Amino acid sequence: MQIVPRSQILTLSDHYYNKVLAESILSTDQEKVETVQRVGKRIAEAAGKVLADSGRRNQIKSYQWEFIVIENDKMVNAFGLPDGKVVLFTGMFRYIRDESELAVVIGHEVAHIIAGHSNERMSRGLSNSSGNDAVICYAKRIEKETEIQNICKYNAGTLTCHEKKVNAETEVQQNCSYPRRTQFSKLILLQEYEADRIGLILMAKAGFDPNAAIHFWQKMKKREGNRNVGFLSNHPDSASRIADFKLYIPEALSYYQMSEN
Numbered sequence: 001m002q003i004v005p006r007s008q009i010l011t012l013s014d015h016y017y018n019k020v021l022a023e024s025i026l027s028t029d030q031e032k033v034e035t036v037q038r039v040g041k042r043i044a045e046a047a048g049k050v051l052a053d054s055g056r057r058n059q060i061k062s063y064q065w066e067f068i069v070i071e072n073d074k075m076v077n078a079f080g081l082p083d084g085k086v087v088l089f090t091g092m093f094r095y096i097r098d099e100s101e102l103a104v105v106i107g108h109e110v111a112h113i114i115a116g117h118s119n120e121r122m123s124r125g126l127s128n129s130s131g132n133d134a135v136i137c138y139a140k141r142i143e144k145e146t147e148i149q150n151i152c153k154y155n156a157g158t159l160t161c162h163e164k165k166v167n168a169e170t171e172v173q174q175n176c177s178y179p180r181r182t183q184f185s186k187l188i189l190l191q192e193y194e195a196d197r198i199g200l201i202l203m204a205k206a207g208f209d210p211n212a213a214i215h216f217w218q219k220m221k222k223r224e225g226n227r228n229v230g231f232l233s234n235h236p237d238s239a240s241r242i243a244d245f246k247l248y249i250p251e252a253l254s255y256y257q258m259s260e261n
């Protein structure tokens with residue numbers, strides 16, 4: 001279900017991106033930046049082919065692919081925005097050994113984007129504070145603030161304006177903490193597995209060995225329990241996803257062998 005108008009999603013995603021940029025420093029590590037752009041370009045091209053092959057050619061032009069590296073060694077995280085921006089924090093590179101492992105991360109984020117996962121979550125009124133969903137949380141907050149401003153203007157109801165603001169803030173915070181509701185976590189899990197599977201196909205079609213996904217997630221598994229690892233915070237546990245990857249590796253390998261790597 002994707003019912004939120006794309007224009008609305010793009011406006012919010014733009015605001016969010018500008019906010020992140022204003023609070024961050026772009027990486028000046030040319031090697032990292034160029035590698036991310038190079039791998040990203042190949043994954044984006046593979047995404048274009050997948051969309052074309054599945055009769056969704058029109059969708060291709062809705063993305064302006066951009067791959068950005070933000071300097072923050074403490075942030076082991078990455079996120080994608082609905083317009084095609086993929087952001088990686090430098091902390092992620094502690095777990096990335098080579099281009100194939102980088103393709104696992106980028107493939108996963110690009111998969112979320114082309115599958116329209118943000119819209120699905122927004123359409124269900126669900127939100128989440130981490131990774132690629134931060135934009136949804138941000139949208140919720142803006143929506144609530146506008147609502148309160150309107151109510152306060154006419155001073156309606158029995159609660160004071162201050163109480164309304166506190167209640168709304170609590171509501172947004174609760175909605176944005178993971179996992180909030182069963183249906184919320186169920187949808188997130190489904191989307192995560194879907195992004196893993198599509199991401200695996202994208203990386204393979206782009207000429208990266210899909211086996212790298214297993215190696216990468218085995219490293220991530222060792223980090224589980226460490227709350228600072230943002231990339232794990234809204235994801236299924238690594239053991240289940242490694243098992244899931246193994247199911248899809250044979251299909252992905254056939255694409256990898258056909259790719260022009």
Ligand SMILES: [Zn+2]
Binds near residue numbers: 108112192195235
């Ligand atoms: Zn994800």
